Amino acid sequence: MSDPSSLPPMPLLTVEGLVKRFGGVAAVDGISFTLEAGQIMGVIGPNGAGKTTLFDCLAGSQLPDAGQIRLAGQRIERLPAWRRTGIGLGRTFQIPRPFPAMSVLENVMLGAKDQAGERILPNWVAPGRVRRQEAACRERAHELLTFVTLASLSHAPAGSLSGGQRKLLELARALMAKPSLILLDEPAAGVNPALLEIIIERLLAMNRAGTTLLLIEHNIDMVARLCRHVLVMANGRPLAAGTPENVTSDPRVAEAYLGGAVA
Amino acid sequence: MSLQFLADGLLAGLLIGLGAIGVTLTYAMLRFANFAHGEMMSFGAYVAWSASFLLSALAGTAWPAMGPFSITAAVLLGGLAAMILTAGLALLLDRLLFRHLAGRGEAITLVIASFGASMALRSLIEFAFSSSPLYFSSDLQIAVRLGMGIRVTPDQLALIGLTLCLLLAIHLLVTRTQAGRAMRAVAENPTLAAVVGLDVRRVVGLTWVMGGALAAAAGTMAGILVQIRPNMGFDFLLPLFSAAILGGIGSIPGAILGGIVIGLAEAACVQFVGAEWRAAVAFLILVLLLLLRPRGFFGEAA
Ligand SMILES: Nc1ncnc2c1ncn2[C@@H]1O[C@H](COP(=O)(O)OP(=O)(O)O)[C@@H](O)[C@H]1O
Ligand SMILES: [Mg+2]
Numbered sequence: 082m083s084d085p086s087s088l089p090p091m092p093l094l095t096v097e098g099l100v101k102r103f104g105g106v107a108a109v110d111g112i113s114f115t116l117e118a119g120q121i122m123g124v125i126g127p128n129g130a131g132k133t134t135l136f137d138c139l140a141g142s143q144l145p146d147a148g149q150i151r152l153a154g155q156r157i158e159r160l161p162a163w164r165r166t167g168i169g170l171g172r173t174f175q176i177p178r179p180f181p182a183m184s185v186l187e188n189v190m191l192g193a194k195d196q197a198g199e200r201i202l203p204n205w206v207a208p209g210r211v212r213r214q215e216a217a218c219r220e221r222a223h224e225l226l227t228f229v230t231l232a233s234l235s236h237a238p239a240g241s242l243s244g245g246q247r248k249l250l251e252l253a254r255a256l257m258a259k260p261s262l263i264l265l266d267e268p269a270a271g272v273n274p275a276l277l278e279i280i281i282e283r284l285l286a287m288n289r290a291g292t293t294l295l296l297i298e299h300n301i302d303m304v305a306r307l308c309r310h311v312l313v314m315a316n317g318r319p320l321a322a323g324t325p326e327n328v329t330s331d332p333r334v335a336e337a338y339l340g341g342a343v344a
Numbered sequence: 345m346s347l348q349f350l351a352d353g354l355l356a357g358l359l360i361g362l363g364a365i366g367v368t369l370t371y372a373m374l375r376f377a378n379f380a381h382g383e384m385m386s387f388g389a390y391v392a393w394s395a396s397f398l399l400s401a402l403a404g405t406a407w408p409a410m411g412p413f414s415i416t417a418a419v420l421l422g423g424l425a426a427m428i429l430t431a432g433l434a435l436l437l438d439r440l441l442f443r444h445l446a447g448r449g450e451a452i453t454l455v456i457a458s459f460g461a462s463m464a465l466r467s468l469i470e471f472a473f474s475s476s477p478l479y480f481s482s483d484l485q486i487a488v489r490l491g492m493g494i495r496v497t498p499d500q501l502a503l504i505g506l507t508l509c510l511l512l513a514i515h516l517l518v519t520r521t522q523a524g525r526a527m528r529a530v531a532e533n534p535t536l537a538a539v540v541g542l543d544v545r546r547v548v549g550l551t552w553v554m555g556g557a558l559a560a561a562a563g564t565m566a567g568i569l570v571q572i573r574p575n576m577g578f579d580f581l582l583p584l585f586s587a588a589i590l591g592g593i594g595s596i597p598g599a600i601l602g603g604i605v606i607g608l609a610e611a612a613c614v615q616f617v618g619a620e621w622r623a624a625v626a627f628l629i630l631v632l633l634l635l636l637r638p639r640g641f642f643g644e645a646a
Binding site for chain 1: 520529
């Protein structure tokens with residue numbers, strides 16, 4: 082066998098020719114890109130460009146009509162969402178929706194994967210192991226809540242959180258499964274400036290700890306601070322790609338944002 | 345005034361509550377009313393009776409009663425077997441029937457399917473065991489006076505104790521394990537649960553297992569308390585649904601409290617109005633609820 086270190090690094094995420102139609106409309110219409118492990122990449126584009134639908138296909142909430150998605154070499158475009166979270170794909174939502182009646186802590190714990198206590202039987206035949214895992218899970222959820230500055234609200238019902246706090250809660254829940262890649266859908270939208278700084282700083286900390294990030298964001302300053310690569314979408318299609326400086330100075334991008342999407 | 349209805353109603357209500365847990369959870373997750381849930385109770389009672397009968401036959405003699413209770417170790421083991429087999433039956437119904445139909449939308453299809461399953465199971469039970477009632481024990485129980493006109497049999501006390509143990513186990517499962525959290529999450533919002541990465545199918549399977557086992561326990565205890573008949577589960581259906589709706593669909597504590605309310609109301613009706621009106625109580629409560637507060641008393645905002 083050849084020495085694996087001599088091979089070029091395999092991209093963490095490869096998307097090829099992805100298409101998703103709703104009725105006759107192609108919300109995602111032939112998107113391809115690759116994401117190296119450790120990168121932070123941005124996805125920008127006007128409203129309705131298909132960014133969220135792209136994430137839905139990547140995370141498994143929607144099945145694409147065509148195209149391939151590879152995560153660490155493995156084809157995932159047909160896997161259900163829970164299998165994808167199980168192999169390292171995390172996700173937060175543009176409109177965060179926690180389980181409102183459950184506590185903040187429980188919402189985070191729901192993100193854990195491969196718990197013995199997920200099945201009925203071990204709960205009765207190996208209660209010791211389940212209890213130890215449960216304690217570890219609770220501990221980790223507490224740490225993550227501290228990380229996203231929500232520790233003091235652990236026991237509040239998640240329904241009582243503000244929009245910005247819900248975004249932080251989602252971040253903690255997604256981190257619970259120890260993902261190698263997190264898809265973040267507008268993590269800064271509707272968040273007050275103080276919380277925004279916390280979110281940016283936490284995202285950078287996550288990335289330093291080895292997590293790859295793919296980020297939909299309208300806040301160009303934030304994109305410029307976080308990302309070295311940006312993909313611009315309009316009408317479901319790739320419009321431009323490059324560094325934040327390059328794409329923001331691209332006249333087609335300005336036109337897509339100002340004059341509505343090019344037809 | 346005798347407060348006897350409190351003792352009778354509490355136990356009957358706890359049994360209704362145990363049965364209603366499965367109803368409320370599957371209703372919340374799959375959005376349909378499972379009419380076959382009552383038959384899971386009957387099925388459980390018949391399995392428990394058969395298993396304890398077999399155990400006695402194997403031993404060559406009746407197992408000795410434990411202390412003042414008519415319940416023998418054979419009946420307890422039979423109840424355990426009933427919980428396991430009924431959990432299997434619930435899982436089988438899910439695999440063969442509900443899972444396939446659930447994918448095709450239309451809640452009414454599922455309701456009709458469960459109605460069919462209910463009739464088929466009831467006929468099967470009647471075919472195998474005839475419609476004449478069976479009894480776990482023919483021993484006469486001597487009631488103990490608790491004061492305020494309340495008299496309870498040792499069996500009633502034992503069953504209340506057993507039910508409380510079961511409720512404690514459920515409470516621990518639901519609040520202290522990943523399976524329980526996932527069940528509550530799926531009951532709260534199945535679509536959301538799927539997109540955040542929960543294996544909804546497996547959680548639904550777990551819920552059938554738990555709901556089936558609890559229905560079997562409730563059916564067995566109802567059988568110990570009164571008698572076993574092919575229709576016993578079907579007669580429980582209205583109280584089960586009333587309890588589930590009273591407690592708020594999807595809420596486990598709600599199902600228990602709703603069950604206790606229905607049980608107490610039924611027992612009070614029997615004591616103060618007349619036994620012939622008993623069956624009307626759950627119906628009346630259900631209609632009033634649907635008119636006045638369809639979300640139930642403990643349910644969360646939709
Ligand atoms: N579930 C859906 N059913 C039908 N149309 C949808 C659905 N989700 C998104 N769309 C449509 O797809 C297009 C892209 O939407 P979206 O991916 O949310 O864009 P973005 O996130 O870039 O604002 C829009 O025209 C939207 O109306
Ligand atoms: Mg969007």
